[in-house]
Amino acid sequence: MTDHDVVLVGGGHNGLICATYLARAGRRVTVLEAGESPGGCAATREFAPGFSVSSCAQWLNQLNPEIIRELSLEKHGLQWAARNLASVSLDAGGRHLVLQGEQLEGERLTARDRESYPSFRRRMLRYAKLLATACGTRPPKLVESNLADRLNLVKLGLGLKMLGREDMGELMRIILINMYDLMEEHFDSEQLKALLSLHGVLGSHMGPRSPNTVFGYLYHCMGEHHGYLGPAQVQGGMGALGNALAASARDAGVEIRLGTRVAGIDTRAGRVVGVTLSGGEQLRAPLVVSSADPVTTFEGLVGYRNLETGTVRRVSQIRYKSGCAKLHLALSGAPQFTGLDPSRLGQRLVIAPEMDYIERAFNAVKYQECSAEPAMDISIPSVNDPTMAPPGQHVLSAIVQFAPYAPAGGWEQHRASFTSSLLDCLEHYAPGISAQVVGAELLTPADLEARHGMKGGHWHHGELSLDQVMMMRPFPGATQYGTPVAGLYLCGAGSHPGGGVMGQAGHNAAREIIRREAAA
Amino acid sequence: MNSTSDDTMLLTTPFHSRVSRACELNAWGSWKGYTTPKAYTDVELEYFAIRSTTGVFDLTPMNKYRITGPDAGPFLNRLVTRNVDKLGIGRVGYTVWCDDAGQVMDDGTIFHLGENDYRLCAYARATDWLFWSALGFDVNIEDETAAVAALAVQGPTSCAALTAMGLEGLADLKPFGLAEYDFEGETLMVSRTGFTGDLGYELWITPRLAETLWDRLFEAGAPYLIKPFGSDALEIARIEAGFLQAGVDFVPAEEAVRNGRTRSPFELGLDWLVDLDKPLFNGRQALLREREQGSRYRFVLLDVDGNKPAHNSFIMKGRRKVGTVTSAAWCPTAKSNVAFAQVELPHGAVGEELVAEIYYQRELHWTRVLAPCRVIEAPVFNPPRRRATPALPF
Numbered sequence: 001m002t003d004h005d006v007v008l009v010g011g012g013h014n015g016l017i018c019a020t021y022l023a024r025a026g027r028r029v030t031v032l033e034a035g036e037s038p039g040g041c042a043a044t045r046e047f048a049p050g051f052s053v054s055s056c057a058q059w060l061n062q063l064n065p066e067i068i069r070e071l072s073l074e075k076h077g078l079q080w081a082a083r084n085l086a087s088v089s090l091d092a093g094g095r096h097l098v099l100q101g102e103q104l105e106g107e108r109l110t111a112r113d114r115e116s117y118p119s120f121r122r123r124m125l126r127y128a129k130l131l132a133t134a135c136g137t138r139p140p141k142l143v144e145s146n147l148a149d150r151l152n153l154v155k156l157g158l159g160l161k162m163l164g165r166e167d168m169g170e171l172m173r174i175i176l177i178n179m180y181d182l183m184e185e186h187f188d189s190e191q192l193k194a195l196l197s198l199h200g201v202l203g204s205h206m207g208p209r210s211p212n213t214v215f216g217y218l219y220h221c222m223g224e225h226h227g228y229l230g231p232a233q234v235q236g237g238m239g240a241l242g243n244a245l246a247a248s249a250r251d252a253g254v255e256i257r258l259g260t261r262v263a264g265i266d267t268r269a270g271r272v273v274g275v276t277l278s279g280g281e282q283l284r285a286p287l288v289v290s291s292a293d294p295v296t297t298f299e300g301l302v303g304y305r306n307l308e309t310g311t312v313r314r315v316s317q318i319r320y321k322s323g324c325a326k327l328h329l330a331l332s333g334a335p336q337f338t339g340l341d342p343s344r345l346g347q348r349l350v351i352a353p354e355m356d357y358i359e360r361a362f363n364a365v366k367y368q369e370c371s372a373e374p375a376m377d378i379s380i381p382s383v384n385d386p387t388m389a390p391p392g393q394h395v396l397s398a399i400v401q402f403a404p405y406a407p408a409g410g411w412e413q414h415r416a417s418f419t420s421s422l423l424d425c426l427e428h429y430a431p432g433i434s435a436q437v438v439g440a441e442l443l444t445p446a447d448l449e450a451r452h453g454m455k456g457g458h459w460h461h462g463e464l465s466l467d468q469v470m471m472m473r474p475f476p477g478a479t480q481y482g483t484p485v486a487g488l489y490l491c492g493a494g495s496h497p498g499g500g501v502m503g504q505a506g507h508n509a510a511r512e513i514i515r516r517e518a519a520a
Numbered sequence: 521m522n523s524t525s526d527d528t529m530l531l532t533t534p535f536h537s538r539v540s541r542a543c544e545l546n547a548w549g550s551w552k553g554y555t556t557p558k559a560y561t562d563v564e565l566e567y568f569a570i571r572s573t574t575g576v577f578d579l580t581p582m583n584k585y586r587i588t589g590p591d592a593g594p595f596l597n598r599l600v601t602r603n604v605d606k607l608g609i610g611r612v613g614y615t616v617w618c619d620d621a622g623q624v625m626d627d628g629t630i631f632h633l634g635e636n637d638y639r640l641c642a643y644a645r646a647t648d649w650l651f652w653s654a655l656g657f658d659v660n661i662e663d664e665t666a667a668v669a670a671l672a673v674q675g676p677t678s679c680a681a682l683t684a685m686g687l688e689g690l691a692d693l694k695p696f697g698l699a700e701y702d703f704e705g706e707t708l709m710v711s712r713t714g715f716t717g718d719l720g721y722e723l724w725i726t727p728r729l730a731e732t733l734w735d736r737l738f739e740a741g742a743p744y745l746i747k748p749f750g751s752d753a754l755e756i757a758r759i760e761a762g763f764l765q766a767g768v769d770f771v772p773a774e775e776a777v778r779n780g781r782t783r784s785p786f787e788l789g790l791d792w793l794v795d796l797d798k799p800l801f802n803g804r805q806a807l808l809r810e811r812e813q814g815s816r817y818r819f820v821l822l823d824v825d826g827n828k829p830a831h832n833s834f835i836m837k838g839r840r841k842v843g844t845v846t847s848a849a850w851c852p853t854a855k856s857n858v859a860f861a862q863v864e865l866p867h868g869a870v871g872e873e874l875v876a877e878i879y880y881q882r883e884l885h886w887t888r889v890l891a892p893c894r895v896i897e898a899p900v901f902n903p904p905r906r907r908a909t910p911a912l913p914f
Binding site: 305484 | 591594598599619620621649652653655656657799800801802803804805
């Protein structure tokens with residue numbers, strides 16, 4: 001006898017979103033989350049006494065507002081500490097560049113930069129809108145597409161066509177190229193070029209000269225299409241979003257079991273029958289939905305030997321190498337960035353002075369080495385949300401690119417030296433910051449993998465590049481959220497359309513599961 | 521010494537010195553990168569050696585993979601359509617393997633050599649697929665194609681010839697059984713297997729002793745009219761016996777470029793090799809679906825009127841083309857004109873009358889005959905001596 005219609009593996013944001021929609025459609029859903037708090041990468045953790053931080057994702061800039069509304073997340077406790085933050089590209093000499101929506105400020109900008117940027121941005125937003133349309137629907141299959149899939153393709157094609165001859169031609173020209181070349185075509189300011197390039201490589205294993213980075217940039221721009229003119233900061237850290245999602249799920253009738261690790265997804269004769277927990281307990285259910293990444297799901301949970309070879313081959317070819325680390329600092333006071341107005345301290349601060357700087361940082365990770373001078377995307381959440389640190393003190397959280405997954409000799413040999421090189425790097429922009437550090441934590445890609453169950457520590461559960469999107473995500477044969485294992489579905493970022501904290505995969509998966517199981 | 525030759529890019533087998541000496545016609549072909557004789561002296565005489573006395577065929581180029589380790593059995597069971605658990609130690613099984621779409625990648629034999637120890641013989645190179653398939657299994661896969669020399673010894677007097685060579689008690693070996701003998705201090709493995717449909721054996725030995733084995737075999741076999749045969753004679757024998765040839769009667773799934781050109785085991789008449797009760801094997805999901813929804817093609821054996829082999833013929837039902845011939849031969853022993861064909865379902869039921877559109881040329885003059893043919897149930901050559909144990913004395 002089973003007392004669940006659906007067992008959902010992983011209580012990350014996509015898992016909770018999928019569970020909520022399924023429960024609202026009348027399914028009895030049990031979510032099994034290994035961690036002690038819901039939300040997955042939407043997490044807040046105290047890393048030093050009195051200092052809390054969004055321990056994985058730090059900004060919210062892509063969560064679909066429609067999902068926020070439909071799940072009544074604000075009613076369930078989601079509050080904003082800040083919205084539409086500006087991005088400040090730091091300059092060691094204090095001549096910073098500030099970008100907010102269409103607004104550009106900075107004394108090193110040229111007339112051409114100021115003139116080009118608004119039209120460049122508007123064009124990119126037109127492309128991002130088209131991309132958002134594609135992200136909102138299930139991707140068509142490579143072959144044997146049915147009518148609905150064909151219509152979706154037609155819609156996409158039409159959308160492309162409706163861009164008009166010039167925009168469409170330009171999109172086709174740039175979609176496969178790299179940010180470096182695109183930036184060189186449009187702008188003079190190294191600061192501006194580097195800042196926009198960083199958007200194209202965030203979370204990925206790519207440098208500005210890597211193909212696919214223009215796609216990465218457009219992907220980033222989707223946030224703006226959803227109304228985020230800049231990143232938003234959640235009150236209480238991203239864990240508060242996890243809690244709001246959990247509250248919304250429970251409100252819909254979802255049972256959430258925290259601290260419950262799934263050891264395996266059980267199959268019999270090519271069909272899913274339930275899951276086995278790490279303690280040995282078995283839960284039987286006709287449907288299992290995994291929000292874990294596809295490699296973890298198939299290699300780790302289902303097991304390669306329980307799959308046909310073709311599937312194993314596809315899964316083992318997924319590219320999921322990450323190059324991102326997180327740095328968390330507990331600071332005794334507000335850091336002083338050279339030339340930065342203290343009122344800007346709560347904005348998004350970026351260290352990426354030149355495109356070549358990012359590229360050099362990327363070079364290292366190709367050889368499993370740490371960047372000597374990494375790019376950083378910095379948040380000081382305690383400025384907008386004093387609950388994150390003791391009074392008068394601050395928390396600094398930085399996405400660090402690039403750090404290897406497995407440096408030679410193992411991370412323990414490199415952890416201290418890399419942390420200290422990161423402090424040196426910060427010191428360059430905020431002299432005296434090292435002396436303010438009262439606690440520090442470095443989360444390497446390996447740490448992120450261990451904590452959040454993301455293979456390779458990759459945010460997107462697999463590289464977001466054109467070979468791994470749409471009908472290729474996670475791999476042909478497991479698109480449209482179904483898998484070669486009957487009754488097993490995917491709802492995480494490893495599925496179309498991927499994402500950081502976006503929630504679209506969970507939303508789309510629920511819709512597809514309801515549709516398919518109703519037809520079955 | 522044996523692995524390369526000066527005048528060809530092709531590899532040579534460890535028997536090459538003996539093969540080339542016997543190959544009076546100098547008619548060489550390429551078999552998966554090895555130079556092999558199409559015919560030694562005369563195709564008909566070679567064929568009749570297989571059917572009346574003893575024929576010897578160098579099958580070293582056959583791809584051979586050694587699969588060992590604790591998961592060897594489960595690995596093979598996931599790989600192939602047959603239930604490998606039912607294959608005892610010392611037994612050989614014919615099988616096919618499929619891709620995830622249930623399309624046949626290859627056919628071959630599995631030798632169960634010992635506990636957790638198997639040899640897989642395959643038509644196509646399979647290293648890539650075997651290694652992908654090994655993910656998640658504790659197995660070791662070794663390509664031993666060049667490390668094992670092999671001869672097929674086929675025909676009614678084959679047992680007698682081999683016994684004369686010193687393989688005592690060989691007559692008691694059952695079909696698809698394995699036996700080991702000491703040969704010059706090394707192990708000579710003998711399997712009662714073959715590709716001719718006759719009484720016959722295959723010998724497996726280290727390349728170092730290949731030439732010695734050949735010499736001793738031909739010496740002992742002389743009174744039994746032993747004769748080497750090439751691939752042309754084998755082609756007639758295997759068609760007579762109803763054996764499929766990969767790359768001829770089906771396109772290995774990984775080699776096919778065009779959509780829809782591959783075939784499932786059901787479409788090749790190999791239903792008996794597919795154990796859908798096994799909980800998991802490559803292609804199972806797709807084959808279950810095919811069982812439910814029906815196949816596209818049927819593999820048929822045709823008895824074609826006249827004596828013109830229906831090479832590459834269209835198969836007609838009335839004025840409609842319903843299939844094509846993949847293999848054809850005039851079969852001398854059975855005195856039948858046999859063709860293998862793929863016909864579109866629902867055609868091809870046993871007894872159905874069809875027409876083979878045969879084109880042939882005589883002195884630059886092309887002729888077309890419309891030869892009536894009918895679907896037959898079983899291969900035309902299947903003598904009791906093929907299975908009799910102990911092997912019948914000839």
